[in-house]
Amino acid sequence: MIDLYYWTTPNGHKITLFLEEAGLDYRIHPVNIGKGEQFTPEFLEIAPNNRIPAIVDRAPADGGQPLSLFESGAILEYLADKSGKFLPKSGRQRYRVLQWLNWQMGGLGPMAGQNHHFRNYAPKKIDYAVERYMNETSRLYRVLDKQLDDNDFVAGDDYSIADMAIWPWIKPYEKQGMDLEDYPSLQRWFEQIGQREAVRVAYARAEEINPQNNVEMTDEARKHLFGQ
Numbered sequence: 001m002i003d004l005y006y007w008t009t010p011n012g013h014k015i016t017l018f019l020e021e022a023g024l025d026y027r028i029h030p031v032n033i034g035k036g037e038q039f040t041p042e043f044l045e046i047a048p049n050n051r052i053p054a055i056v057d058r059a060p061a062d063g064g065q066p067l068s069l070f071e072s073g074a075i076l077e078y079l080a081d082k083s084g085k086f087l088p089k090s091g092r093q094r095y096r097v098l099q100w101l102n103w104q105m106g107g108l109g110p111m112a113g114q115n116h117h118f119r120n121y122a123p124k125k126i127d128y129a130v131e132r133y134m135n136e137t138s139r140l141y142r143v144l145d146k147q148l149d150d151n152d153f154v155a156g157d158d159y160s161i162a163d164m165a166i167w168p169w170i171k172p173y174e175k176q177g178m179d180l181e182d183y184p185s186l187q188r189w190f191e192q193i194g195q196r197e198a199v200r201v202a203y204a205r206a207e208e209i210n211p212q213n214n215v216e217m218t219d220e221a222r223k224h225l226f227g228q
Contacts, residue, residue: 002026002079003056005046007033008210010109010168011072015053016205017164018076020198022083030209034218046070057082073105076161086161097155100147100162108144108169111136115176134177141183144170148185159193167193 002019006012006028019026031037031052038050047054047070054070061082069075077098080087088094115133118126144166147154154162170190173180180187193199 001058003029003058005029005031005043005052005054005056006209007031007052008206009033009052010112010172011051012053013168013171013202013206014072014165015055015075015079016202017168017199018079018086018161020202021159021164021196022079022085024079024083028205028209032210055079073101073165076101076165080161086159086164093156093158097160097162100154100160101165103143104162104165104169108137108140108166111140112169112172112176116172119177120175137176137178141170141178141186145183145186148189153189163189163193167199 002024004015004019004026006015007030016028018024031043033052037043038047038052043054044050046056046068049070051070053072053075054068055075055078057067057069057078060067069078077087081089087097111133114129115137118129118133122129144154151157153159154166167190170186171194180190
């Protein structure tokens with residue numbers, strides 16, 4: 001059993017996508033980041049960086065005590081190795097997958113996240129910041145679009161944790177000011193992934209936990225999300 005500490009953000013969705021695809025047993029512990037639940041002592045014992053997602057594996061492969069992990073990329077790699085799915089055990093293809101996983105962790109996620117913030121949440125509009133992060137998001141979309149010109153999936157012929165990491169960051173493309181028609185190979189891939197049953201189930205679970213992904217941007221929520 002995997003205990004998943006989760007909220008309905010792109011990084012949270014990565015892990016529900018994997019768990020549904022792999023058919024692993026899990027239970028969700030919602031961590032409402034708008035209410036500051038990521039700062040409770042109980043959560044910080046698992047995720048000292050006060051960010052979701054985090055997991056506790058109650059039955060780790062080594063048979064030892066429960067194992068806790070934070071950082072979505074590390075969690076995906078761990079779960080892939082544990083289940084033997086969506087990441088080759090060795091060889092060149094393993095590193096092709098991991099390079100695109102790290103591309104998302106170090107590039108697409110942070111840049112699109114800043115794009116979201118300055119376009120949608122910043123209390124004052126800063127034109128330079130909006131333009132800066134929209135341009136970088138667009139550049140990253142072009143990189144991904146080119147990669148998908150000759151590949152069915154991000155890292156090649158097979159669906160992998162790289163796709164699961166990237167897709168939730170593309171889903172809110174409209175909030176990023178992007179038009180998928182400008183990136184035809186990316187659009188083809190995006191629509192293909194969106195039709196997978198596990199993706200539908202994962203996002204249905206998100207809807208149950210946080211209908212319409214609502215975040216009431218009160219002063220308290222801003223403090224918890226942006227002021228720490």
